[in-house]
Amino acid sequence: MNATDRSAPRRASIGARRNPASQAAILAAARAVLAEEGYAGFSIDAVSRRAGAGKPTIYRWWKNKAELLIEVYAAEKAMVKAAATGGLADDLALYTAALWDFWRDTPSGRTFRALVAEAQNDAAALAALRDKFLPERLCDVRALFAAAVARGEIGLDEVEMRLGLYVGFNWYYVLTDQLDAGRAAIPAAMRLVAAPLPG
Amino acid sequence: MNATDRSAPRRASIGARRNPASQAAILAAARAVLAEEGYAGFSIDAVSRRAGAGKPTIYRWWKNKAELLIEVYAAEKAMVKAAATGGLADDLALYTAALWDFWRDTPSGRTFRALVAEAQNDAAALAALRDKFLPERLCDVRALFAAAVARGEIGLDEVEMRLGLYVGFNWYYVLTDQLDAGRAAIPAAMRLVAAPLPG
DNA sequence: TCCATAACGAAACGTATCGTTTCGATTGGA
DNA sequence: TCCAATCGAAACGATACGTTTCGTTATGGA
Numbered sequence: 001m002n003a004t005d006r007s008a009p010r011r012a013s014i015g016a017r018r019n020p021a022s023q024a025a026i027l028a029a030a031r032a033v034l035a036e037e038g039y040a041g042f043s044i045d046a047v048s049r050r051a052g053a054g055k056p057t058i059y060r061w062w063k064n065k066a067e068l069l070i071e072v073y074a075a076e077k078a079m080v081k082a083a084a085t086g087g088l089a090d091d092l093a094l095y096t097a098a099l100w101d102f103w104r105d106t107p108s109g110r111t112f113r114a115l116v117a118e119a120q121n122d123a124a125a126l127a128a129l130r131d132k133f134l135p136e137r138l139c140d141v142r143a144l145f146a147a148a149v150a151r152g153e154i155g156l157d158e159v160e161m162r163l164g165l166y167v168g169f170n171w172y173y174v175l176t177d178q179l180d181a182g183r184a185a186i187p188a189a190m191r192l193v194a195a196p197l198p199g
Numbered sequence: 200m201n202a203t204d205r206s207a208p209r210r211a212s213i214g215a216r217r218n219p220a221s222q223a224a225i226l227a228a229a230r231a232v233l234a235e236e237g238y239a240g241f242s243i244d245a246v247s248r249r250a251g252a253g254k255p256t257i258y259r260w261w262k263n264k265a266e267l268l269i270e271v272y273a274a275e276k277a278m279v280k281a282a283a284t285g286g287l288a289d290d291l292a293l294y295t296a297a298l299w300d301f302w303r304d305t306p307s308g309r310t311f312r313a314l315v316a317e318a319q320n321d322a323a324a325l326a327a328l329r330d331k332f333l334p335e336r337l338c339d340v341r342a343l344f345a346a347a348v349a350r351g352e353i354g355l356d357e358v359e360m361r362l363g364l365y366v367g368f369n370w371y372y373v374l375t376d377q378l379d380a381g382r383a384a385i386p387a388a389m390r391l392v393a394a395p396l397p398g
Numbered sequence: 399t400c401c402a403t404a405a406c407g408a409a410a411c412g413t414a415t416c417g418t419t420t421c422g423a424t425t426g427g428a
Numbered sequence: 429t430c431c432a433a434t435c436g437a438a439a440c441g442a443t444a445c446g447t448t449t450c451g452t453t454a455t456g457g458a
Contacts, residue, residue: 015455168367
């Protein structure tokens with residue numbers, strides 16, 4: 001039983017308004033639980049215990065588990081930077097390698113996997129993943145594609161299809177926990193994603 | 200409460216051996232629960248009630264939820280046939296369209312999504328998905344790639360990378376419940392998956 | 399200055415799930 | 429004949445969910 005590692009700091013009420021320290025403590029606890037136990041151990045009860053916070057406090061800040069997961073992911077400062085070397089394939093390969101490092105070196109990979117799993121449980125979580133989380137996360141990649149369109153490398157009407165291939169490639173390897181094994185395939189795969197349409 | 204829709208057939212013991220009728224009833228019940236409620240409602244208790252079977256009987260046949268899920272998927276007669284028109288892109292496009300129909304028209308899409316979600320919960324489920332379920336399901340697609348290698352369309356050392364792109368493309372659309380919206384992108388995406396490596 | 403207001407953590411609620419165990423009844427094979 | 433293994437039913441203890449209640453705390457408006 002190491003659920004009580006953090007002796008509860010016992011943040012008392014600061015009056016008739018929500019305590020930001022509670023929110024921060026809950027986010028940190030959620031990140032820690034995900035990092036140490038993965039999605040299997042990620043329960044509201046566990047986060048509550050770890051944060052020394054009451055469950056009502058959690059539900060006061062987040063509607064459900066999925067929303068908490070999304071914010072945990074977002075709180076992890078996205079160190080994934082979009083490169084711009086001039087070729088879409090190289091840009092994507094650099095970006096993807098950085099993303100996979102990010103997934104491997106932070107709790108974010110596990111958070112992401114938890115989010116996808118939660119989305120299969122709960123329709124609201126799926127909607128949040130598809131319509132809110134994903135568009136935000138794909139912003140940088142979309143910019144790379146847009147630049148390639150501007151350079152005439154690919155057609156504008158091909159962006160969504162290429163994006164589907166790109167996103168799926170990432171999802172497959174992270175969801176099957178094969179980021180290390182699949183790493184070598186990144187450059188060639190990105191060359192295909194960026195390749196001119198044959199025919 | 201429609202959990203007791205099926206009035207329990209009450210299959211008594213048939214002696215000192217397991218009753219195949221129980222296995223069949225459990226599989227059918229599992230399929231029905233998945234079809235009607237999705238992964239959220241897919242609990243051992245629910246399947247047990249629906250099948251009119253005791254939970255110990257379920258655990259006598261299957262080690263855990265993931266194994267039951269895998270067999271539910273396998274029991275759905277795979278109507279996805281591999282085509283062979285002579286070109287990898289066309290073969291993949293035909294196969295993928297059939298697979299997506301299969302996912303849409305049977306409980307198999309939901310079963311698959313449940314399996315992926317379960318794999319994020321349970322390490323054993325992930326191992327079963329990656330090392331047992333996936334290789335079996337990818338057999339036909341691998342044959343298409345192998346034929347393309349034999350024809351000289353693609354290199355043998357590119358198969359795994361292309362397979363990663365192919366599988367991920369499918370996963371992304373089914374896991375985000377966008378099979379209908381993504382359908383139009385199949386042919387072009389498969390042309391890329393089958394395209395010669397540029398550079 | 400006073401006090402209604404709202405958040406706080408703790409605890410317990412009822413419901414649900416898991417995987418296991420116990421039970422009496424059933425039936426084939428040794 | 430009787431042992432053995434299965435059957436469905438029921439209950440177990442543990443855990444999780446999301447909610448409610450409780451006594452405490454301190455702010456901010458009257």
